Amino acid sequence: MFVILGLSDSKPEITKSTEYINCPNCNNQRFWNLIHERTNFSLFFLPVFPVKDKYYIACPVCNYGNQLTKIEYAERINKIYGN
Numbered sequence: 001m002f003v004i005l006g007l008s009d010s011k012p013e014i015t016k017s018t019e020y021i022n023c024p025n026c027n028n029q030r031f032w033n034l035i036h037e038r039t040n041f042s043l044f045f046l047p048v049f050p051v052k053d054k055y056y057i058a059c060p061v062c063n064y065g066n067q068l069t070k071i072e073y074a075e076r077i078n079k080i081y082g083n
């Protein structure tokens, strides 16, 4: 019997942040995107459980950005939704 195991990336979750940032790369002023990327352990190509989370804040024009910690990301999300 074949068992197919692997890692798969789920579609990144993108939230518009409330931070209006002047991008040092493309010089546009925009509300940057908060991005949550998740890598899942998968079985037969179906995601079973998450193994790695990555968080970023990035320019919506050129995708230049910085990686965030989970805490930094959560603080920004909380600011948007007012929790």
Ligand SMILES: [Zn+2]
Pocket: 023, 024, 025, 026, 027, 028, 059, 060, 061, 062, 063, 064
């Ligand atoms: Zn940019």
